[in-house]
Amino acid sequence: MIAPDCDVAIIGAGPAGAALAIHLRKAGRSVVLVEKESFPRHHIGESLTGECVGLLDELGMSDHLRTAAYPVKRGVTVTGANSRARFWVPVEACEGSSRRPATTWQVRRDEFDAALLDKAVAMGAELVRGTCRDVTRDDGRVTGIVVRGEAGDRHAIASHYVADCSGQKTFLAGKGLTGPKSRTGYENQTAVFAQVRGLVRDPGERDGSTHIFYGERHHWAWSIPLSKDVTSLGIVLPKGALRRDGRDLQQIFRDALGKVNGELIERSRDVELCGEVETISNYSYSIENFTGPGFLCVGDSHRFFDPIFSFGVLIALQEARLAAQVIDRSLADPAHPDQFDGFVEASMRAQRVVEYVIRTFWDYPFAFLRLAHFTHQSDIAEIFSGRLYTPEVMEIEAVRLMREMLHRTGQIAA
Ligand code: FAD
Known part of the structure; x- marks a missing residue:
């Protein structure tokens, strides 16, 4: 086997890729980050949930957020077809939760993504401008990537791990490394x-x-x-x-x-x-088996649901944080590589909650209105803020009620 050029090769420098690079650099791992676009580049997805504030602070982004003069988001208003059916979900909600921020930000993604990438580079991630075209494999294990540089040159980068952070391009799925890309019913x-x-x-x-x-x-x-x-x-x-x-x-x-x-x-x-x-x-899909020997997919590169409640950047940042932990652990213990189970479990649990919320909102709007406006305001605010990555999230009463209703009506399996 060729000696690797780096610990981790990351495909794509959006929020998932840049955040993963920062976490890995903090853990002392070497990182190559490949990005095909030249930043700043426009991207949709500007509204951040409350939980992003702490995650971005951890990534060293607080100064940028304070100085960029982004609008302050205090919550979300949903207005029905008839404007009397209206509810408000504040960013802060949970009584007794002292760490909950009262506000978050609406970011201009060109500036925000560029600042996150700058931070990754400042932390020592090597940025390669070019397009990832392929992966290299050895005996079924992914061992690196092949990149076409801006000048048209083609070169291989050998790594212990490859992280797909290519967003909606779902690069590794396109290479047949993951399960197939299946539609979620929200694709039309x-x-x-x-x-x-x-x-x-x-x-x-x-x-x-x-x-x-x-x-x-x-x-x-x-x-x-x-x-x-x-x-x-x-x-x-x-x-x-x-x-x-x-x-x-x-x-x-x-x-x-x-x-x-x-x-x-x-x-x-x-x-x-x-x-x-x-x-x-066609921006909604889900991909099974999004980790494997030598690789894992983070953020939109393995799943995207409906953007209505702005969970995309939160999921990218949370998964990047978790992915860095499992990669770091796997690198530290070469006899037991690919220790990805915890990452997969946490990711799927959070995505399931997002699915319950969105399916309930669309298919049972009155039941959702009742939860959000009358009976379980603070649970819904907790979920909208993005507190989706604790094992206890399934025990939140509103989550339990939505899951039971969707199960009873045959929309989801048990
Ligand atoms: P991306 O941000 O897409 O980054 C992927 C990067 O990979 C890109 O820079 C791309 O150029 C690069 N790349 C791709 N292929 C290659 C390759 N082969 N080689 C090199 N580089 C490559 N989320 C929110 O949080 N709030 C919102 O309000 C919101 N609104 C949305 C509205 C709509 C209509 C949609 C569709 C999405 C919305 N989202 C929102 C979702 C959000 O935009 C994404 O979830 C988020 O950008 C995912 O981050 P990522 O890093 O996984 O992917």
């Missing part, structure tokens, strides 16, 4: 989104918070403030609704905006686009 959706000026936001302290506008099942819109006057505005439609019929994306965006929710129509009368309209489809 398309998001069309842009940054806008002139949207009427929530008044007072809630000006920086997220607002979700419900249209009908699986048809909704988000408003996420990005600065004093710029807002990320997106509409999620059933895929068929995006038939172009000679329209350009701007027209599709405006047409969709005019239909999704009465209150949003009122608030968006004077909206002006201040960037390109973009679209993304």
Whole structure:
């Protein structure tokens, strides 16, 4: 076997890849981070949950968050098709939880991702600009990656472990190393989104918070403030609704905006686009067997559900933290490599809770409204904040109730 160039080769430098690199560097491990885009690059996914605050502090990002003047998020408002059906979930909630932050941030992902990557490089991760094209294998074990550099050169990087952090590109699944990519039932959706000026936001302290506008099942819109006057505005439609019929994306965006929710129509009368309209489809999937000899997948590279409650960056950061621990442990004990069970277990447990929340919201909206607004406000706030990675999360009363209901109605297995 060739002597490895590094302990861990990471494919992709989004939140999962950069955070993993920082944790591994803190543990004294050598890291090569391969990224195909040149940063800063635009990325969707701006709203952070409460738990991200502590995770980012651990990554040394608190100064960046304080100085970047990102809007302060105090919670999420969900407005129903009829605006009287409205509920608010604050970032802070749980009485007696002193470590819970009262606020979090809405980040401009170009700046945020670039700052996280800069931190990884400052910590000693080696950044290789190029596209990962393949993996190398030896007797069934992944032993490194093959990269095409910016100048078109092709070279191999040998590593003890490979971490796939390629996001929606699901690189290792594409190479057949994981289980197949299966759809979650949420795939028939398309998001069309842009940054806008002139949207009427929530008044007072809630000006920086997220607002979700419900249209009908699986048809909704988000408003996420990005600065004093710029807002990320997106509409999620059933895929068929995006038939172009000679329209350009701007027209599709405006047409969709005019239909999704009465209150949003009122608030968006004077909206002006201040960037390109973009679209993304088929973004929900799940991949089994996302770890194996010499590799593991982190963040979107093995699963993405519905983005409605903004769990994506949280999951990327949490999984990066856990992945670093299991890789470090495995490197320290070469006689027992690939000690990934704890990572898989915690990841699947959290993803299951996300699934319960989202399925209940869409399929039993009145039951969800009752939990969030009347009977289990603090449980729902706890979940929205992203406290999903403790073994006890399944014991939270609201989680138990959602699981039982979905099981009773045949939506999930026991
Ligand atoms: P990414 O951030 O996608 O990073 C992957 C990186 O890998 C990219 O930089 C890419 O260039 C690089 N890469 C890919 N392939 C290769 C290769 N072969 N070689 C080298 N580099 C490669 N999340 C939230 O937390 N809040 C939100 O409000 C939110 N809204 C969303 C709205 C929509 C419509 C969607 C679809 C998602 C949303 N998300 C949101 C999810 C969030 O964007 C993702 O979960 C998050 O970015 C995942 O981080 P990641 O590091 O796993 O992947």
